[in-house]
Amino acid sequence: MTNIINLWFAAPLVVSVSLVYAATRHEDGGAILHHALRVAGWIVSFMAIIFGILWMVSSQVS
């Protein structure tokens, strides 16, 4: 349970990484926000997939 609560520490990083990455691709504010949402979606999806794989592996081991 503690480990799942710790996942919230990823949220500020996802926000800042996606915003900064998107800002290096566009100059317009709307385009930056749109791109940032897409990047954040990719990051969260990637993390969810890795989380699922690790969850399955750990449940098999224990």
Added chain:
Amino acid sequence: MAEFMDPQKDGTEIPLKDPFVAGFLAWMVPGMGHFYQGRTAKGALYLVCILGTFVYGLYLSGSSQVGWGRAVYMSFRTNDLRLPWLCQIGVGLPTLPLTLLQSNFVGHGQTPMWNGFMAPPELEFPEANAFRNEPAAHKSLSEIQRMLPQYFEMGTVYTMIAGLLNILAIYDACCGPVPAEMGRKEEDDPTDDSNANLEKTA
């Protein structure tokens, strides 16, 4: 001073002013290069996101007992090669001068300033348990990690990512936004006029 204008795909031009000055300012303080260029909205975005991440990392990796910002320090000592520092100095002015100064103090056997803020911890020694009540500036690395379970590592990750993100911001200050969609379109379409012009000029 020569002004470099970067044409975007929608035809707007971005005043980059002197790219080297802008890049240096962007390295010193995140967003400062963009303020210099008059790109205030992006400068504010970089300042809040990058500096906010960095400051939060400093907060996570410290406490009143061990001192603040203990995950950011320079050390190339035996058994304490601090490679994350190479990423953390991407933030520039908030990191580099103080870490150099604090490392110099510790290297010469002096007590670091500001309760050990960004100072290298003491190296491990066998009788470490006898010095639990030492001031924060003299805490050992293992003691800091014991008193900040997991937060020391999280602070390290936050400050490293802030430094690496600022490298992207420095590139943006020097060269303008990366036109990703435009670049992909040009790759797909070899008959594009802009490619033909490039070949002519080459």
